[in-house]
Amino acid sequence: MRPREFDNDDVLRIAFDQFWRKGVRGTSLSDIARDAGVQRGSLYNAFGSKEALLLQAYERYAGGYLVALQEALGAGSLRKRLTAFFDLTITNFRSGSPPRGCPTTRGLMELGAAEGEGLDEDARKAFANLVSRITALVEDTLSAGAERGEFDGNPTSAALHIITVTRGLAVLERAFDDEPQLRKIAAHTIDLVLGKGGR
Amino acid sequence: MRPREFDNDDVLRIAFDQFWRKGVRGTSLSDIARDAGVQRGSLYNAFGSKEALLLQAYERYAGGYLVALQEALGAGSLRKRLTAFFDLTITNFRSGSPPRGCPTTRGLMELGAAEGEGLDEDARKAFANLVSRITALVEDTLSAGAERGEFDGNPTSAALHIITVTRGLAVLERAFDDEPQLRKIAAHTIDLVLGKGGR
DNA sequence: CCATGTTTTTGACGTCGTGTCAAATATTGA
C-alpha cells in the first residue's frame, strides 16, 4: 500500500497549536493543512473529521500536561505543592505570544453549547475528563497533606474549590490579560484554603 | 423613507437567545433571520454585522442583569447578600432547557482567541466590562459589610476571589452539568470568605 | 521483474456560513 507522506504526530502537534491559538471554531482544516504541508483531503483520510482530529490532538496534549501536573504536585510541603500547581496552571495559560489561554476551558465553553451538533459532545467529554483528573490529583494531594497535619479541612470540597478557581483564572486571563492579577488570586486562594497563618 | 418592518428590540432579544443557547459561532444570521421573520439582508442593513448585532444584543442583556444583581446584593446581612448573589448567578447559568450556561463566560472564551479577527475584540471588551462591573458591585458590598463589622478581610481581594469562583462555576456548569455541585461550591466559597463560623 | 491490490493523494463538487451590492419597493413630506 501507499505510505503516508506525513508524520501523524507532527500533524497532531501542529493542529493542537492552532486550536490553542485560534480556538477550535476559529481554526480551519485548510489552516492546519497549510501549516503541516499536507493536503486537506489527506487529513480527512487520516483522521476522519475535524472533531476527531481535535480529539486526538487534545489527548496528546492532556497526557503531557497531566505528567507535568503530577510532578508539580509531588514535592515539598502542601503549601509548596499548591503553589507549584497554580504556577504551572498560570504559566500554561500565559505560554505563547500572545498568550494562548487555557485550551481546556476554551474548548469546554466553545463546544459546550446547549444545542451542539452532537459530534462535539465527545470533545466536550474529553475536556471535562481532564478537569476531573486534575481535580482528583489535587484531592489526593490535599488528603496526603491532611494526614501529615498540613491541612484540616475537607479535601474533596477544597479540591473542588481549587479547581473552580483555576477555571475562573482561565476566564479572567482572557478577560483582563493581567498575569500579576492571576498570581495574586492564586496566592489568595492558597491562603484561604490553608489558612493565612503558618501551617 | 420606507419604515422598518420589524421591531429592533425584538430582534435583539431573539438574537441574544440564540447566541446564548448555541454560542456566537454556532448561531448564523440565517438562524436569527428565520426566527425573527426577517430577511438576512435586513439584519445587515439594520445592524451592520454579526458582531455588531451581538454587541447590541449583549448590552441589552447586561443592563437587565446588572439591575437584578444589584437587587440581590442589596438586602440583608452580608452572608445573605452573598448567598443571593451566588443564587442569582447559578440560577442564571441554569436557566433554559437545556440550561444555557453563562453567556458572558462563553463569549469571553469563544471570542477571546489569541489571534482573533479584530472585530471580535469589541465584543470581548464588552464581556470583560460586565465582569468588571460585577466585581465592583461585590467589592462595594464587601466594603459595606466590613464597615458593619460583618467582614474583616480585604474587600478587593475577596471580591476578585468571588468573581473568579463565579467564572469557574460557569465553566464547571458546562463540564459537569451538575447544579447541586455548583451550589455546594458556592456555599463553600462563602464559608471560606466570611469564615465558617457565625459572623 | 512485473502485475496486482491496497492505501494515500488529489481535485471537483455540494452545502452552508459571512458579507456586499445593485435593483426593486414602500413610505414620507414637499
Next chain:
DNA sequence: TCAATATTTGACACGACGTCAAAAACATGG
C-alpha cells in the same frame, strides 16, 4: 402627485466543512 430616502430582496463572491471518484505510489507475491 412626485421626488427623496431608507428598507427589502435576491444575486454574487468567498471560504468553511465534508464527500467522492479518479489518479498515484508503494508492497508483495508470483
